[in-house]
Amino acid sequence: MSSRPELEPLSPNDHAVAGQWQPQSAQGVETKSSWYPRIRELRQRKDGPKKGWKPLSMTAPILILLTILTLLLAGAIEVLAQLSHARGGLALSRTQDDIPQYAMISYLYLPNIIAVLYSLIWSWVDLDVKRMQPWFELSKPEGATAENSMFLDYPYDFIATVPVKAARRRHWPVFFAGTVTVVIFWLVTPLQSSIMGTGFVNKTETAVIGTRSSIVPLANQSHFLTNQILNTGYSIGWHGQSYPSFTTSDYAILPFYIDNDPGESQLHTNWTATTTKLWTELDCWPATYQQEHPSITQWDFQNGQGCNTTIIINSNANLTMLYVGYLSSPYADYQLADIHNCPNSTHSNHQFLAVWASSDNSKDKFNPEVNVTALFCQPAYYKQEVMVSVATDGFRPLNTSIQPISPQEPLTEKEFNSTSFEFLIGTGMPMEQLLNIVRDFPFENVVEADPQIDKTNLSIPTSNMVGYALAPHNVPPITYGDPNVLHQAFNRAHKYLFSIAVNQMLVNDSTVTNSTAISEFQQSGIIVSRLFSAIVEGLLLLVAIFTVFLLWSCHTSTSCLTTNPSSISRLAAIFRNGPETNKMFRPADHADEKSLKELFQNDKFRLTRDEYSNTGNVYIEKVAGVEVDPDERRFDKPIGYYDPIKPAPLKRGIGLLFGLVQIGALVAIVYLKVQTDKSKGLIRPSTKFEVLQILENYIPTAFATFTEPFWVLLNRFLCLLQPFKVLSRGRSESSKSIDTTYTALPPQLVLWRALKSRHLMLVMLCVIALLSNLLAVGLGALFNEDQTTAIYTATFTPNVGAQLDNQTVFDFGNYLAARTKTSSLYQDEMYIAMANISSGMPLPPWTTSEYFFQPFTVDSGGQSNSSSTYNVSTRGFALTANCTAIPRSTVALSFPPDLGKTCSNDSSYIIDFAKMTMRTSATTRPSGSSSIEYIESLGPRSNFESCSRATTFGWGRTPQGLNMNATVEASFAFCLPFFQTAMFNVHHDAEGNVLAHERTSDLSMHLDEDDDDVQTNRMIGQMNSLLTLTPGVPGWHNDTLTRDWINYLLFVSLDSRDFLDPSKPPPDPNDLIPTIEKLYRQLFAILLSLNQQLFVPSDKEASVTGQKLTEETRIFMDQNAFIITITVLSLNIIAVVIFYSRGIIFNLPRVPTTIGSVLAFVSASHILEDQGPSSRGPDDKSKEKKTYSFGRYIGVDQKVHLGIDVDPYVALVDPASLKEKKSVVRRAVTGDLRRRNQGTFEPVRNGTWL
Known part of the structure; x- marks a missing residue:
């Protein structure tokens, strides 16, 4: 049929009736052979x-x-x-x-x-x-x-x-x-x-370098090559201080700084630019050596280039390590320089000798066997133009980013004072020290590494560079007998000390030649x-x-x-013009959909215009099929009874299942929300962006898009059935039944029409269907990612106990003295405090400026993460200086003869002794205005006296230093320290560096099991001794340099020398006491961290539970989207309960979803004879409006039918009169389990009973 040409509307000439065209009801049904040729001929004559x-x-x-x-x-x-x-x-x-x-x-x-x-x-x-x-x-x-x-x-x-x-x-x-x-x-x-999703992105933007730095001119470099370099190197090597800006352990680069950095306010910013890389390398070769005589400890070493030196190796020492530089110095035991044996030459004056020796006296006690490894080394210095990236958090060069731009070139002696540098690292003091240049106290002495070297079992004292060679790597000393290991150790020390030296010699350039740079930084944003x-x-x-x-x-x-077929009445307007078609459908009014289709499966229909009617009506006609008398086209089931159809979506079982799905979704989302709030987010199942987008956005939105069609389908069925629901109640107005046009719009958009008709159930479903769209919005925005701190449980094992060890505390002074053979001054806590205050070096693990905390080792459970932090409950220890200000006063000329010979903690007595010491000090007496600093603690006569708890700090002035009887004014801070301890919740990183702490118990001045505070008092005495162990008696001076550690740290902390200035009056102690007390607490905390043997051993079984905190990107639930989602799901559940619990009256033999189904309901109805919604004519306004009902009615053929008709022709259907469909379970229980189509129907009566 599809290949045939289009046919045109019928005309009167196409029918076997003369004159005016008659509707289908006035004609017989033609056969296909009689009507089709005439139709085709007519259609071909028309334009279309x-x-x-x-x-x-x-x-x-x-x-x-x-x-x-x-x-x-x-x-x-x-x-x-x-x-x-x-x-x-x-x-x-x-x-x-x-x-x-x-x-x-x-x-x-x-x-x-x-x-x-x-x-x-x-x-x-x-x-x-x-x-x-x-x-x-x-x-x-x-x-x-x-x-x-x-x-x-x-x-x-x-x-x-x-x-x-x-x-x-x-x-x-x-x-x-x-x-x-x-x-x-x-x-x-x-x-x-x-x-779209949120995430981190790496941005790259061009920038302009505003400042570059370079090395100071050669003539000025010696002023910067001081033992400040060695102090910094000691703190880096042994105590973990960070390297200065633009330096690493292998090299330094000349700094550059960007103006108006586009990534200044961002996280993880890197700068990339062209600059100069500077570094040093050691060229080492084996030395030729021999022992002068087996019984003599002197050894001769030759470099093979005409340089010979003799060194004494202590055969009684198990291990010896030496670094012998070329130039001589009062601070060095050996030197290569010798006018006869090692004359100055281009090569020899930059060489040094590295020696490692081990002694074995197991065979001969008096003549031990000595194994020697010796290398002569000569440093070379290089420079190279490179492209490098620098992380702005500390300005650390990124090793993997370096790209050479030019070949490496030697850094000549015209550019770098290598002689002064090599003298400094070889002897421990700058060359300028030989010129009697006075500096602040920390830089007047060689950095003593003996306390650290002592841990290696090497013989001490030893050469200055040995401490730096051993510092970075904790390997057994015996391994340095390997020439390669020995070479690498000193090469490493030269490298990082050279990097520090370069940093010390920098000065900003007046002009910037190459100002191009790149700023790379990380930002958060919305990623497509x-x-x-x-x-x-x-x-x-x-x-x-x-x-x-x-x-x-x-x-x-x-x-x-000709119009929108959107209501029953409009369909009826089409049906009324095709009486023959209507007659065909009359016997099938109570048929189900399947039977209805079977009845007409061989028939063909067409919608035809009535071209001869002024109204342009259309009608449906049968154009092909089996020629059957309409009276014989029967549906062989009784008229009085039929099985009411129940569409699957409207069944309560489906409603229950759908409701359970909604409840499950609601419970799941609430559970996830609770877990999100409880666990600070949900762990991401993957790190891939696309996978996360599917899980976080696609699946939730897909759920909503699968939920919405169900509500739309329910809504659509109700839109379809609502007129029949109203009609089934009887006597309904046409505007609320057959004239409703609910099916002409998407179901969720018929809300206003339903409100006007007061169809509240339909209104509810329309609202819910619309809210299903809002559910898609809510679920699509529900899950998002953000950074959070994830908390896990961790197990902590104490490294030491929480009590001081009595014997170790008692012997602590001797222990320190044995480890400081060079100067007898234990200064490690001072070096660390200086680095922390001056350059921000982190304090040792488990240490803050106020407390030292009992250290723990965390069991990471095999999931170690360097970025993780931890919380643990631990005990903190501190000393409070407890200082009192003694105002400025004039010092007397004479004092009692027995002053200072008695142990006392009386402040007046101690202050008088301090004044006497100032007055009588004759160590140095400069001319003119002079000042003096005093730090002292009276020593007890035995370890059982506590007078050493008091410490005095004083500052004196005199107008004439040479005159011992001149007026002296002084002010003091009298300190009577006491011990403090408490429990703390400590937040620290994987290395134990304390990030934050919070006290969780009251402060106590006593330790458990420390009767009479003997141990804590001894520790106070030891602390005071370390503060006051300054070489020599305090002397007067007419400059503002410091002569002791505590005043240097005061200067660095205050960034002022006014309290040292002889031209100014003695300082007000109240201005200095806060800083003194802070320094006192900090130094004690550092001292404990460096000497944890002061505590009793830990109980390894006494583990505690703490927290592991890790920065993670986790999944969170947006609060607004959560509220939207929960609200919509809750309304869905309520709507399901209302819709299915109210029950739907199923009284239709089929769902009127098709044209044929609706036609069967009205084919015999008087509606088809009705020309409008009212029975009144133009001149009769007294008649009432017509009403309509659904039920059994006597049709225009005077037979009983089921469907829609005008009242009063309709008898409403009694649901009890219908054959009930039983479920399989009910039929099994009632013994009626058989095929539904079994059995026979009784003959249908003529219907006069209606």
Whole structure:
């Protein structure tokens, strides 16, 4: 049939009746052979079919606009994707919390809102196309089979199967619209929520270098090559201080600084620029050596270049390590320089000798066997232009980023004073020290590494450089007998000391030649997934193409309709003009849908215009099929009884299942929310962006898009059944029943019409269907990622006990003295405090400026993470200086003879002794205004006296230093320290560095098991002794340099020398006491951290439980989206309960989803004779409006029918009179388990009983 040409509307000449055309009811049914040729001939004479009515959504303007809108959406996504790719992300900010609120709201909600609105538009188009397809089929000139026209019900099919069914039937408008609907509902809408997500992006922008640094001129370099370099190197090597800016352990680079850095306020910023790399390398070769005589400890070493030196090796020492430089110095035991044996030459004056020796006296006690390893080494210095990246948090060069730009070149002696540098590291003092240049106290002495070297079992004292060679790596000393290991040890020491020296000699350049740089930094932002955006763009392009095809198919589809067939009354207006067709459907009024289709499966129908009527009416006529007398076309079931149909979505079992799904979703989301709040986010199952987008956005949105079709289907069924529900109650007005046009719009958009008709259940379903779109918005924005601190349980084992060891405390002074053989001054705590105050070096692990905490080792459980931090409850220990200000006063000329010979803690007595010491000090007496600093603690006569607890700090002034009887004014701080301890919650990193602490118990001045505070008092005495162990008696001076550690630390802390200035009066102690007390606490905490043997051993079984804190990116739930989601799901559950609990009266033999089904209900009805909603004529206004009902009625053929008719012809259906469908369980219980179609029906009576 499809190959035949289009046929035109019928004319009177096509019928075997002369004169005016008569409707179908006045004619007999022609055979196919009699009517078809005449129809074809007539159709060929006509210009073409008239354009019938089509919905607005199927017109060219709407579909063209929809195509343009689709392409605009695809273009917008592509623009966002390109912007994200070009910039690294959208709305870039320092952290995710800094992303503008408008951007976050737009990212979370706007795409979902647009997708929902877009899907609503397509729901409208899709519904119109699906409900119009039967009319398109009927409007074909050749008509269409009943199955493909009268019984099509696409709007009520499962949306996923519609495109397949339509393609098989070649219903192309439905295929295109259905495919687009599936794509939008289940692909575009869920995927668009996955297009964007938050994350970190790396940004790169050009910048301008504002400042560059270079090494000071050669003439000035010696002023910077001081033992400050060695102090810093000692703190780096042995105590973990960070390297200075732009330096590493292997090299230094000349600094550069960017002006107006674009990444200044961002996290993890790196600068990249061209600069100069500086480093040193050692060239070492084996020395030739021999022992002068087996019984003599002198050894001769030759470099093979004319240099020979003799060194004494102590054969009684197990291990010896020496570094012998070329130049001589009072601070060095040996030197290579010798006018006869090692004359000065271009090579020899930069060489040094490295010696390692071990002695074994197991065979001969008096002549031990000595194994020697000796190397002569000569350093070389280099420079090279490189491109390098520097991390701005500490300005650390990134080793992997270095790219050479030029070949390496020697750093000549005209550029770098290598002689002064090598003298400094070889002897421990600068060359300027030989010129009697006075410096602050820490720089007047060689850095003593004996306390650290003592741990290695090497013989001490030893050469200065040995301590630096051993520092970075804790390897057994015996391994240095390997020449390669010995070479690498000194090479490493030379490298990092040279890097520090370069940093000390820097000065800013006046001009910047190369100002180009790159700033790389990390930002948080909204990232557009290239994968998902491309997929969605492709899908939208497919939608646009299918929309064009839909436009074409809609344009070419013939429609003979004159108006919108959107209500029962409008359908009746079409049916009333085809009485023969109506007569065919009358016997099937109570048939089910399957039986109805079987009755007409061989028939073909067509929608035809009444061309001879002024009204232009249309009617449905039968054009092909088996010629059967309408009276013989029967549905062989009794009229009085039928099985009421129950659509699957309306069954309570389905409702229960759907309700359980909603409850499950609600419970799952609430559970996830509780876990999110409890655990600070949900652990990400993957780190891949696309996988996370699927889990966090696609799946939740897909759930919403699967939920919405169910509500839409329920809504659609109720829109369809609502008129029948009203009609079943009887005597309904046409405006609330047969005239309702609920099926003309998407079900969720008939809210206003339902409100006007007061159909409250339908109103509820409309609201819920609309809220299902809001559910997609909420679920799409529900899950987001953010940085958080994850908390895990960890086990901690104490390294030491929480009590002081009595014997160790008692012997502590002797222990320190034994480890400081060079100067007898234990100064490690001073070096660390100086590095911390002056350059911000971290304090030792488990140490703060106030407390030392009992250290623990954390059991990471095999999941060690250097970025993790920990919380543990531990005990803290501290000393408080407890100082009192003694105002400025004049010092007397004479004092009692026994002053200072008695142990006392009386402040007046001690202050008098301090004044006497100042007055009588004769160590140095400069001329003119002079000042003196005093630090002293009276020593006890035995270890059982506590007078050593008091410490005095004083500052004196005299106008004439040479005159011992001149006026002396002094002020003092009298300190009587006491011990403190408490429990703390300590937050620390993996190395034990304390990040924060919070006291959790009251402070106590006593330790458990420390009777009479003997141990703590001894520790106070030891602390005071370390503060006052300054070489020599305090002397007067007329400069502002420091002569002891504590005053140097005061100067560094205050950044002022006024309290040392002889031209100014003695300082007010109240101004200095806060800093003194802070320094006192800090030095004691450092002292304990360096000497943990002072505590009793730990009980390894006494582990405690703490917390492990790790910065992680986790999944969180947006609060607003959570509220939206929970609200909608709760309303869904309430709606399910109301809808299914109220019950739906099932009194229809079939669901009137098709044209044929509705026709069967009205085919014998008086409605088809009704020309309007009222029975009154133009001159009769007294008659009441007609009402309508659904039930059993006497039709126009005077027979009983089931369907819709005008009152009073209708008898309402009593549901009890219907045959009830029993479930399998009920039939099994009642013994009625048999096939439903078994049995026979009694003969149908004539229906006069109605």
